[in-house]
Amino acid sequence: MDLCAAVDDELTILPGATTAVPTGIAVALPAGLEGQVRPRSGLARERGVTVLNAPGTIDSDYRGEIEVLLINHSNVVYRVRRGDRIAQIVFNRVERAEWRPVAELPSSERAEGGFGHTGR
Numbered sequence: 001m002d003l004c005a006a007v008d009d010e011l012t013i014l015p016g017a018t019t020a021v022p023t024g025i026a027v028a029l030p031a032g033l034e035g036q037v038r039p040r041s042g043l044a045r046e047r048g049v050t051v052l053n054a055p056g057t058i059d060s061d062y063r064g065e066i067e068v069l070l071i072n073h074s075n076v077v078y079r080v081r082r083g084d085r086i087a088q089i090v091f092n093r094v095e096r097a098e099w100r101p102v103a104e105l106p107s108s109e110r111a112e113g114g115f116g117h118t119g120r
Contacts, residue, residue, distance in 0.1 A: 048074030
């Protein structure tokens, strides 16, 4: 779903600048769920404005207002007005992992091949 700006007045984001934009929304997600704040593709394509830490994660124990960290990659000022759709949020299930030290990892076909080693 879309996240909208909850600013009182116009908010200005200068070229190259980052701003936390309030949404006026707080959530109480059940354990095992997270919210992922993602960019709006049209805003990125048409204005050069995107979510800085995409995807931003809203943990199930967070209770504060959701703010969207927008960055202006364009060379012109971007103005955010109340009600502007600034990001999207998607809810996903997450698994909790426990770290367990081991002497050796099981082998795989890829082994230690890093970036670009998927066989393509």
